[in-house]
Amino acid sequence: MKYLGIESQRPKIGVFDFTGCEGCQLQLANKEETLAAFLSCIDVVCFREISSASGEGFTIALVEGAISREDEVERIRWIREQAEVLVALGSCACFGGVNRLKNDFDLDEANREVYGDQPKPTLPVRAINEVVPVDLEIPGCPVSKAEVERVVQHLIWEVPFRFPAYPVCLECKQRYTVCVFEMGELCLGPITRAGCDAPCPAAGLGCWGCRGPAQETNFEEFLSVARERGFSEDEIVDRLAFFGGFRGIA
Amino acid sequence: MKNLFQPYDVSLESEMLEPLDFNRRSRLKETDRCFKAEILNVIRLTDMEKLFQVRILDESEGERFSFLPGQFVMVEVPGYGEIPISISSSTSRTGYVELCIRRAGIVTGALHRAKRGAHIGIRGPFGTHFPIETMKGYDVLLIAGGLGLAPLRSSIFAVIENRADFENVHILYGTKSPDQLLFDYQYEEWGRIDDIDLQVIVEEPDNEWTGPVGLITKLLDGIEIDPQRTFAIVCGPPVMFKFVCSRLSEQGMPMRRMFISLERRMHCGMGKCCRCNIGSTFTCMEGPVFDYWTVMNLKEAI
Amino acid sequence: MSRQVTVDVRHLTRVEGHGNILVRIKDGKLEEARWDVVETPRFFEVMFKGKDFRSVPLLAARICGICSISHCLTSLAATENAFQLVIPKTAAKVRLLAKHGETLQSHLLHLFFLAMPDFLGVPSVLPLLETNPKAVEIAIRLKGLANRLCEVTAGRTTHPVSLRVGGVTVMPCSDELLDLRGELEHSLDDLAATVDLVKSFELPEFVRETEFVSLKAEDGYPFFGDRVISTDGVECDAANYLEVANEYVDANNTSKWTHLSRGSYVVGALARFNNNHEFLHPEATRVAREMNLEPVCHNPFMCNVAQLVECIHCTHEAMDLIDELIATQPGELTAPVEPKSGQGVGAVEAPRGILFHDYEYNHEGRIVRANCVVPTTQNNANIHRDLSSLVTYFVKQGISDEALELKCSMLVRSYDPCISCSVH
Amino acid sequence: MLFRCLSKEGFRDLVEMTLETIEVVGPKEIGRDKDDNPIHHYLPVSNPDELDFDYATTEYSAKTYFLPFQENLSTYRFDEDDWTQDIRYRIQPRAIIGLHACDINGLLKLDKVFARDFFPSPYYISRRENTFIVGIDHEPCEGGFCRSLGTDTVTHGFDLFLTDLGDRYFVAIGSDRGFGALQKVHAREITDEDTHDYLTERQRLAGLFQAEVPVHDLGTLLDIEFTSEVWEKWGRKCMSCGSCAMVCPTCYCYGVMEKVSMDFERGVKQRQAYSCNLVDFAEVAGGHNFRPDSTTRLKYRYYHQHRGFVEIYDEPKCVGCNRCGRTCLAGISPVEVITDLQMDEQT
Numbered sequence A: 001m002k003y004l005g006i007e008s009q010r011p012k013i014g015v016f017d018f019t020g021c022e023g024c025q026l027q028l029a030n031k032e033e034t035l036a037a038f039l040s041c042i043d044v045v046c047f048r049e050i051s052s053a054s055g056e057g058f059t060i061a062l063v064e065g066a067i068s069r070e071d072e073v074e075r076i077r078w079i080r081e082q083a084e085v086l087v088a089l090g091s092c093a094c095f096g097g098v099n100r101l102k103n104d105f106d107l108d109e110a111n112r113e114v115y116g117d118q119p120k121p122t123l124p125v126r127a128i129n130e131v132v133p134v135d136l137e138i139p140g141c142p143v144s145k146a147e148v149e150r151v152v153q154h155l156i157w158e159v160p161f162r163f164p165a166y167p168v169c170l171e172c173k174q175r176y177t178v179c180v181f182e183m184g185e186l187c188l189g190p191i192t193r194a195g196c197d198a199p200c201p202a203a204g205l206g207c208w209g210c211r212g213p214a215q216e217t218n219f220e221e222f223l224s225v226a227r228e229r230g231f232s233e234d235e236i237v238d239r240l241a242f243f244g245g246f247r248g249i250a
Numbered sequence B: 001m002k003n004l005f006q007p008y009d010v011s012l013e014s015e016m017l018e019p020l021d022f023n024r025r026s027r028l029k030e031t032d033r034c035f036k037a038e039i040l041n042v043i044r045l046t047d048m049e050k051l052f053q054v055r056i057l058d059e060s061e062g063e064r065f066s067f068l069p070g071q072f073v074m075v076e077v078p079g080y081g082e083i084p085i086s087i088s089s090s091t092s093r094t095g096y097v098e099l100c101i102r103r104a105g106i107v108t109g110a111l112h113r114a115k116r117g118a119h120i121g122i123r124g125p126f127g128t129h130f131p132i133e134t135m136k137g138y139d140v141l142l143i144a145g146g147l148g149l150a151p152l153r154s155s156i157f158a159v160i161e162n163r164a165d166f167e168n169v170h171i172l173y174g175t176k177s178p179d180q181l182l183f184d185y186q187y188e189e190w191g192r193i194d195d196i197d198l199q200v201i202v203e204e205p206d207n208e209w210t211g212p213v214g215l216i217t218k219l220l221d222g223i224e225i226d227p228q229r230t231f232a233i234v235c236g237p238p239v240m241f242k243f244v245c246s247r248l249s250e251q252g253m254p255m256r257r258m259f260i261s262l263e264r265r266m267h268c269g270m271g272k273c274c275r276c277n278i279g280s281t282f283t284c285m286e287g288p289v290f291d292y293w294t295v296m297n298l299k300e301a302i
Numbered sequence C: 001m002s003r004q005v006t007v008d009v010r011h012l013t014r015v016e017g018h019g020n021i022l023v024r025i026k027d028g029k030l031e032e033a034r035w036d037v038v039e040t041p042r043f044f045e046v047m048f049k050g051k052d053f054r055s056v057p058l059l060a061a062r063i064c065g066i067c068s069i070s071h072c073l074t075s076l077a078a079t080e081n082a083f084q085l086v087i088p089k090t091a092a093k094v095r096l097l098a099k100h101g102e103t104l105q106s107h108l109l110h111l112f113f114l115a116m117p118d119f120l121g122v123p124s125v126l127p128l129l130e131t132n133p134k135a136v137e138i139a140i141r142l143k144g145l146a147n148r149l150c151e152v153t154a155g156r157t158t159h160p161v162s163l164r165v166g167g168v169t170v171m172p173c174s175d176e177l178l179d180l181r182g183e184l185e186h187s188l189d190d191l192a193a194t195v196d197l198v199k200s201f202e203l204p205e206f207v208r209e210t211e212f213v214s215l216k217a218e219d220g221y222p223f224f225g226d227r228v229i230s231t232d233g234v235e236c237d238a239a240n241y242l243e244v245a246n247e248y249v250d251a252n253n254t255s256k257w258t259h260l261s262r263g264s265y266v267v268g269a270l271a272r273f274n275n276n277h278e279f280l281h282p283e284a285t286r287v288a289r290e291m292n293l294e295p296v297c298h299n300p301f302m303c304n305v306a307q308l309v310e311c312i313h314c315t316h317e318a319m320d321l322i323d324e325l326i327a328t329q330p331g332e333l334t335a336p337v338e339p340k341s342g343q344g345v346g347a348v349e350a351p352r353g354i355l356f357h358d359y360e361y362n363h364e365g366r367i368v369r370a371n372c373v374v375p376t377t378q379n380n381a382n383i384h385r386d387l388s389s390l391v392t393y394f395v396k397q398g399i400s401d402e403a404l405e406l407k408c409s410m411l412v413r414s415y416d417p418c419i420s421c422s423v424h
Numbered sequence D: 001m002l003f004r005c006l007s008k009e010g011f012r013d014l015v016e017m018t019l020e021t022i023e024v025v026g027p028k029e030i031g032r033d034k035d036d037n038p039i040h041h042y043l044p045v046s047n048p049d050e051l052d053f054d055y056a057t058t059e060y061s062a063k064t065y066f067l068p069f070q071e072n073l074s075t076y077r078f079d080e081d082d083w084t085q086d087i088r089y090r091i092q093p094r095a096i097i098g099l100h101a102c103d104i105n106g107l108l109k110l111d112k113v114f115a116r117d118f119f120p121s122p123y124y125i126s127r128r129e130n131t132f133i134v135g136i137d138h139e140p141c142e143g144g145f146c147r148s149l150g151t152d153t154v155t156h157g158f159d160l161f162l163t164d165l166g167d168r169y170f171v172a173i174g175s176d177r178g179f180g181a182l183q184k185v186h187a188r189e190i191t192d193e194d195t196h197d198y199l200t201e202r203q204r205l206a207g208l209f210q211a212e213v214p215v216h217d218l219g220t221l222l223d224i225e226f227t228s229e230v231w232e233k234w235g236r237k238c239m240s241c242g243s244c245a246m247v248c249p250t251c252y253c254y255g256v257m258e259k260v261s262m263d264f265e266r267g268v269k270q271r272q273a274y275s276c277n278l279v280d281f282a283e284v285a286g287g288h289n290f291r292p293d294s295t296t297r298l299k300y301r302y303y304h305q306h307r308g309f310v311e312i313y314d315e316p317k318c319v320g321c322n323r324c325g326r327t328c329l330a331g332i333s334p335v336e337v338i339t340d341l342q343m344d345e346q347t
């Protein structure tokens, strides 16, 4: 493609997975209406889940999942060395995701409970950026393919992309969702970064904060809003810890 | 019922309930349509700034396009975005306009990558201008700091090209370091014009720099000002114009004779998006050129 | 014959998760044929502890990104059983519709993206964009429709948002349902084309007798259920799932292994077909016959065909469900929820086979103990055992080394393993 | 202004006839909150029975039918290094039936910005001209302070305006379109009795107002109270979520974004509703933010409503519907903020 007199390149992309559900990778094959165009803009050299081609020389690495075993530490270091741009894909990669809940338990005991007398190697869960430097984080559980597309476009053509600075509430309003607080549900929307188009409140679920905090959060006020409406401390704390995005804030 | 609810087509502008005057009517279609323009030349000024010479492709539109010093256009790179940029060229120059653009983000980045011949869009001109006509017959101080030379340059041309209309003319320009000086190839020309005092100062000189060193206010020390007979245009970052203007007003210059150009975020240029509000004043409509008194009264301006 | 072969596949591609194949033949004798799951363990059963019943289905969904709807539904069933809840009829229908959406999405992903490249001799679906654009278009259309079905019924394709303890929160609007109905009807042509495509695949003629386990059909082809049956004659309540699965830990595997009447058993599309074929939609039965899929089929590669047959079944059943949903007044969508202490087991036929969740709650509605038995966990031992027979069978036929590696990989892929899920 | 009297059946006919030709939008109950209060939205209806005129207020104003949250300003087609711009602002006609006076007043304020100001917006005008508006009188809603702002009544900006007289509607006609529509359903001339009943009803409604906020002089007050503690108090609570601006009938701030299709064959320039309470509202390249904290941002929202707008258009940019107060989770309502400011001035 040529624009403004500049010829653009197809970047070589590698997709890798660590501890997680592989749901974010799956999103890459979703959004069928633009899938063909998406694939024609990039050169997928390495994507174990859908391809046996084991090309090397990727410049952009999309990495899904958290780090929770020694071999994963080595593998992510290797990827970091190869990649010019390392993109953390999804809440597990960005914050540790639900996997982080494991860190609340004693790992030996956990191992005993699941594997009895044949424990398996495991480490406390870490986000990618706790192991190697990350260039870009696309949060979400799962990531929104539309957002991934825009990030990829940004990487190829430097077209505008910014994560919304504002919280989920704005997107709720823009899709005419009745605030779930009105329905007696707890919601992390007022402090969570928008960009997902607020599917959870729209389904009456309330936001669980999978995208982590908005650019600026008024955490104090959020707490008092939640308390005023009768949500217990436990419930609020559980909710904040669910995806691991509010570490250091909550 | 059917004939009651015929779709009403604004672009046909026939049966408007309240007839619009001609001006507005013609604007109706123009406001969001940009003039397609070609980048004729790209001139590298510094590492961060480039000068773009841009020509509106449609000839008759190009001929009708006119502006006043200090006004800006919305420059659009389709697919990338639209940004406000002051016009840097002379108002008497027809055929093309010059835009001096610093690489600051997405759209400016795309412009900096763009090659000669690329097509971009421009809308405008928008905003208020420096009152060059009123300044005729007076002494003129043209002061710029850093990128402030971009919005000031058009006024410099207006003064130079009509030198006889003005009394004493001082052009003062300062930047951080010599490699940030814009339009350095033009100082020679401007300085040679009879009876124009051009002085350039930098804060951090390099080995080759032989000129004065310091803040721009230092240049003011060497200049005799008759406060009652002088107009000043000051362009630059807020700290700079604040210092310069308060210095000048201490010397007795009326605040309404000092003009500055403000910069805010803008998304429309037409007084709609509210992004450029200073307090509740629209920079794009009531500015970007303000006199110093107005600025002092704008809460939140400095 | 003194043939030396080593097949060593680290991190098998085009499957979900990380697994290795290792085959060693020394002096023409099979020394070892292993299927090892090396996925990082995640300890979901531990993470469930202390979680409030409202967050449990959300956590459960995160066990697997491909079958998140099944995990969510199983989790809901377990909780609802523990709380002794009966969900409203409409909610059950919406859930089943979501389930069909997922089955379609998952099976189609497997057939087109994971399995098809092997049969067309390419490393992935990507080159097919140029060489077989028709097939890719069909794949994209069908999968897109399946995803939309999930979105409309569960709020989202991956990690559903509108399924909740007691029922569902959103009734899909009838306009959307009608649209989907039309598109499903339309998609039958694409499915017919897919049948032709799959018919052209050369499925290896390999057979190894084993036991097939699935839920038992009560009033239709089973997706939810309370009873488990097997081709070896086992029949029991799903609540006694521990006696079915008999999980044990293998030293080389982070996934557990299972056995029932024999050393290993199989769950999934083929098992469902073998046990419940008479409940299939007539159109699906016709296609099964056309494709030579006969119960009880012991060729693991025929799982691909069974999946396609199920796609046809689900498409027809989804259309009927939509008709029912549109014809009846929605009424209540959720039953009032009252947390209770107690235990509950949920069993659902996930795309890859029976999925059990078993929770014990305290009176606050927080989990005290959780256990999940996942389809791929149940298949792993069988895959492992299949490998030995497969290698022996093909080596006897004098297969080349590369072809053997491919056959081994294809065998594993035909089970459509969901590995991270099996190492939850 | 012309008036007519329309029977309830006549009104039904009117709605039904309208439905035959164009989309009809009106107040509709979409559910109940946790305390079992009905929640209303302006939504398309398919028959007159779905219109629920017995509503206090809607969660969202009707603004979004004129300034949608997202709107394409222009589209681009890219072709071999060149592009073409395409602008469309034709829309299908629509009727909105059952707007309260405050919402129509809100539209009149938007008219000033988007239809009558120096750069009129063809997108807005197109929507406005293509919308048939039927207003209706109602009892004041709880917390609304429209009377203080003089927006509880409206004299133009609609096609028809109804006042319910029990068995019939007293109809004010605001346009030839409205007149034509009434002719089709045989509305009759008004009688003295109609007028009498109408005036009595108006008087009754006017007597029902409770919330009262002194807003005259607010402009000066705001200037004086520029550094007031009150801003700190409420600003600290603001969660910078922008909900208030989304539901407000008069807030219109926006951002413009461009997006390109995945194959870079098409682009679109989009207007997206924004709010001056959002953190990056006034952030410029290089990261400088002219309004870095929520206190400043909240303050300037009030400045725009009650001072800036007054300077330009001689009236405040607020109709007193209190939608912003109701939607704000932090409980920031204009009544309280303004009262606080007034108290602050007195002490």
Ligand SMILES: Cc1cc2nc3c(=O)[nH]c(=O)nc-3n(C[C@H](O)[C@H](O)[C@H](O)COP(=O)(O)OP(=O)(O)OC[C@H]3O[C@@H](n4cnc5c(N)ncnc54)[C@H](O)[C@@H]3O)c2cc1C
Binding pocket: B072, B081, B082, B083, B084, B085, B086, B087, B099, B100, B101, B102, B103, B104, B105, B106, B107, B108, B109, B147, B150, B151, B262, B263, B264, B265, B266, B267, B288, D283, D284, D285, D286
């Ligand atoms: C009246 C006026 C005249 C200007 N004249 C010049 C000039 O002559 N030369 C020059 O180099 N720069 C000028 N600027 C600044 C220039 O507009 C910004 O540098 C430019 O908008 C940055 O855009 P970007 O897309 O590269 O940056 P990004 O940070 O990617 O900006 C994204 C968006 O934010 C908005 N934005 C960001 N920064 C600004 C800003 N400072 N002002 C307004 N909107 C902004 C724009 O809408 C832009 O599209 C002027 C600004 C104003 C208001």
Ligand code: SF4
Binding pocket: A168, A169, A170, A172, A173, A177, A178, A179, A180, A181, A187, A188, A189, A190, A198, A201, A206, A207, D243, D329
């Ligand atoms: S539902 Fe949540 S995200 Fe939406 S408006 Fe309410 S608090 Fe904000």
Ligand code: SF4
Binding pocket: A140, A141, A168, A192, A193, A196, A197, A198, A199, A200, A201, A206, A207, A208, A209, A210, A211, A212
């Ligand atoms: S609403 Fe919240 S939990 Fe749901 S997708 Fe958005 S950020 Fe994640």
Ligand code: SF4
Binding pocket: D244, D247, D248, D249, D250, D251, D305, D317, D318, D319, D320, D321, D322, D323, D324, D325, D334
């Ligand atoms: S009360 Fe609030 S929502 Fe209503 S018009 Fe005024 S500022 Fe807007």
